[in-house]
Amino acid sequence: MGSSALPGLAGIGRHAPDERLPRHRHAEAYVAVVLGGGYEEAGDAGRFAVRPGMVVVHGCWTAHLDRFGARGAEVLNLPAVPGLAPGVGTIDDPDMAARFAGRDPRAAAAFVAERFRTSSVRHADWPDLLAAALRTDPDLAITPWARSVGLDPASVSRGFARAYGTSPKRFRLEARTRRALAALSGWRGTLADLAADQGFADQAHLARAVAAMTGLPPVRLRAKSVQASGVRCS
Numbered sequence: 001m002g003s004s005a006l007p008g009l010a011g012i013g014r015h016a017p018d019e020r021l022p023r024h025r026h027a028e029a030y031v032a033v034v035l036g037g038g039y040e041e042a043g044d045a046g047r048f049a050v051r052p053g054m055v056v057v058h059g060c061w062t063a064h065l066d067r068f069g070a071r072g073a074e075v076l077n078l079p080a081v082p083g084l085a086p087g088v089g090t091i092d093d094p095d096m097a098a099r100f101a102g103r104d105p106r107a108a109a110a111f112v113a114e115r116f117r118t119s120s121v122r123h124a125d126w127p128d129l130l131a132a133a134l135r136t137d138p139d140l141a142i143t144p145w146a147r148s149v150g151l152d153p154a155s156v157s158r159g160f161a162r163a164y165g166t167s168p169k170r171f172r173l174e175a176r177t178r179r180a181l182a183a184l185s186g187w188r189g190t191l192a193d194l195a196a197d198q199g200f201a202d203q204a205h206l207a208r209a210v211a212a213m214t215g216l217p218p219v220r221l222r223a224k225s226v227q228a229s230g231v232r233c234s
Helices: 094-103 105-115 126-136 142-148 153-164 168-184 191-197 203-214 218-227
Strands: 011-015 020-025 030-043 046-050 054-058 063-079 087-090
Touching: 011 030, 011 094, 030 094, 030 105, 030 153, 046 054, 046 126, 063 094, 063 105, 094 105, 126 142, 126 153, 126 168, 142 153, 142 168, 153 168, 168 191, 168 203, 168 218, 191 203, 191 218, 203 218
Parallel strands: none
Antiparallel strands: 011 063, 020 063, 030 046, 030 054, 030 063, 054 087
């Protein structure tokens, strides 16, 4: 669950036809505006078919894989905008956002935020239903879920990994870890209490999961949240 810096932040990324990017995690929240081509993104928020004029808002420490189409894709990466929640939407003038970005990336990000309209374009086959269930309930037992929808539990892990680039168990752990991170800035008890509250085996289990996702132990992130207005990405 390691993190990586976002390459080309506040710049245009060009991807070749049929290019594949395996599941990876960015250290910073950011906004991606699709200028041309298209791709499928499968990540923590679900799977999306992304086309020109669409915007994907990525939160802190989120992971995803990308499968680019026959035309490849041209994507404008912009800094995160406070208050713009992770998700997928559209804007009516992506080319104007690109022109703004050449002069002032943060102004371009604000332009996108002002014109952002939420769009529901998630896929809805069984891997996506399982991903949604795991996001909602990180304690979900995978075998009973598979049987409840008529699937062979032995095949679920392989099919989910093909769609999302990770196993259901890993996806579940990461969902639990993000939930713990969201609770961390306002938590007033001990980290051991937080670990128990969020379903970790113990404080050490929580610490390993958080460090794997963010590169920092929970105690360091908690100290940052005291100094700033909430937990920051890195």
